[in-house]
Amino acid sequence: MESRYDPNIVEGKIRKFWEENQIYKFEIEGKKEIFSIDTPPPTVSGELHLGHAFSYSQAEFIARYKRMRGYSVFYPFGLDNNGLPTEMLIEKKFDTTAEKLGREKFVELVRREIAVYNERYIELWKKMGVSVDWSLLYQTISPDVQKISQKSFLELNKMGRAYRKEAPALFCPKDRTTVSQMELKDKMLKSKIIYLKFSDDVTIATTRPELLPACVAIFVGLDDPKHKHLVGKEIAVPIFGNKVKVIADRRVDPEFGTGVVMCCTFGDQTDIEWYKQYNLELKMIIDEKGRMDHPYYNGIKIKEAREKIIKDLSEKGFLVSEEEIEHNVNVHDRCGTEIEFIVKKQWYIRYLDLKPKFLELGSEVKWHPSHMKVRYDNWVNALAWDWSISRQRFFGVFFPMWYCKKCDEPHFAEEKDLPINPFIDKPKGKCTKCESEEFEPETDVMDTWATSSLTPLINARWGIDDKYKKILPMSLRAQAHDIISFWAFNTIVKSYFHMGTIPWREIIISGHGLDSKGQPMHKSAGNVVSPEQYLPKYGADPIRYWASSSVLGEDNSFQEKEVITGSRLINKLWNVTRFVEMTSQEFERSQSPSLLDKWILHRLEETVTKATEEFDNYDYFKARSTIEALFWEFSNDYMEFVKDRVYAKDKKVAYVLNIVLVDLVKMFAPFIPFVTEEIYQSVLLSGGTIERLGWEKAKSIHLESWPKSHGKKEKEIEDALLLVRIILFVRKWKHDNRLALNSEIGEVVLSKEIEKRLGRYVDELKSAMKIKEVKFGEGELELEEGVRLSIKA
């Protein structure tokens, strides 16, 4: 055994060993019960950071634990590499756009490029030592997944759940795509609020004067005495002269601005609500490129339009005043551009009628921590729109359909022909409505959530073969809390539609890995820390150690010192092993173990019971702490106390040292898989420890069985604990008297009361603390009630 543990040499070797021996291969056949994990496919959108490593290791600890508990663990890995984030990554890298390149060339470029990122992601995850079965890898852009996603769409369509409707959609003028509610972000932006005179008694405040040509109504507060007389009248719009009605509505705050609001289709969400409620006229004046589509503006950009009309209004005397303000606006999460509304035909999934069902399904899943379910419930209760799944983008899963050129009737692909690329594949048959044979493809792609919400079905190879049908419903979903409303919710939705059940029995929600100051890692904040930075220095085990230092659901800031602590633990474990290895040649199981042996065996027993319980509850951090507590007692106390016996080649102490070590190494294995594997292979297996203990050998520590508690209670535990307290007291006395801890002391006198309990074990005390003589009599120092002792150097 090397005197020093070098992760850089060992980890690579171990990784190779795992791969060559397929240690993490999922076995579908056999008697073992299946434990299936639905892990998040990371979005391929750039470099991975420690926040990712943090989130992903949560499921990883559980997977390794469950494997040791004898489950056949289905632990796949996925890559979410379709959709806008991936497109933007490539557009940025090559400083181009999909429009410039054209659809085909662009898609090809993205395909080629993501292969590189895929490799990088996988490589890093392997380095971190995740125990996924890589043969289960899926990508959301792969043909199989496209097929599943398209099948889902076709099924929803057959169920009458999919519908196409012209509706206002959130739209990002910069990325030229519709976006969903979930892609919005608030941003404080400077802007101008303009006061416009519509008539002598009507002045309107607006931040969007350029929308004036789209003004279709004027609103005042419901019971606003100042403006009550206006309700029902018609007022002319400045410059354009068309007359619009004045309507009273509760959504207007009489105290804000002038108390009079213009409604333009569409300036914001309220405009849309009014448009729907009062059947207002539709005037779209912004096109899909974010340019003004109105004769007055002649195709200029929104910001220019604003300046132009302000100038014009001012010249024509409509402008009363303008104020600089800072206000919250909805911007696109990814590019920060202000969101507009456009009206487009989009595909929707109708599901608002199922809100009670979704709440019910949410309750069927067991949430860890339980309070995370509240977020799910809140989201479902607040749902106000059907699910829009169309995106005007390029690199994504295509809708498997065309439209009739003559009558616009949708024409769907057949399931057996999936996956379909409607740009290449030709539709079969004639238009069901007009019998035309000419079609054009649906140019939109599906929202990536429409696909990633299918991960349980993707994992089960739904519609491809029945190989992994058994994994459903999955045992566990692991994800972070920010996407409860998207990923968790949408997965439950799709699972209900396609299977009629919940997708998984339990869900664990992790927090975020934050930077050392507790800030979320964002590229824009410049605080992104990559695991690559720390891997060469410490290896993967210590980074995993950091990642395991948090309670489920809580954020965890990255602290290098935590990594260092992990590093020291590993070093200590290595050296403990080296010490114990010296004793591993001959064991003898004692029928009457010494008091200290009983003590440490009792502690082992306690630890196994407690850690198992905690792990079963997904409290891996508690489990780790429990295990660590035993480890430090074992190495700093027990091992020190029995050194004399070790040097004297006592076979009984050898036995105790080795079983405690083996169980500790096993219990540490889910957290620090590399060093524990190395110890298992190079010492416990090849040194013959496992064999001599009479235990069953495994190919890898990670296929070993988790230690079992025997439920046996050692007798005399109270006496053993007293003995330990006395030893610790003597140790402190040595320290206080500036003596080396292995120095000899002449005499210890213990009070008479102790003689009855510990009289037989005096030799253990003597040997543990190098005491020449132990007597019983009257002690001077008080250890605790009834226990007094004197110590003489």
Place this chain on the structure above:
RNA sequence: GGAGGUAUUGUCUAAUGGUAGGACGUCACCCUUACACGGUGAAGGCAGGGGUUCGAUUCCCUUUACCUCCACCA
């Protein structure tokens, strides 16, 4: 504006209705045949204000700060 979470020594982080544990850092001591990348000790803490209680860091209310999600933003 609403919902959820969090607030513990210089820093990071646990537990707990009755003496708050650990890690890093600091200080002191110990070069001990597994480890000085070690060991033994010490100093140092419950965000503010109310309430319940014999007793509150813990339970309740509230203020403040931060994180996440949602809504509003004329």
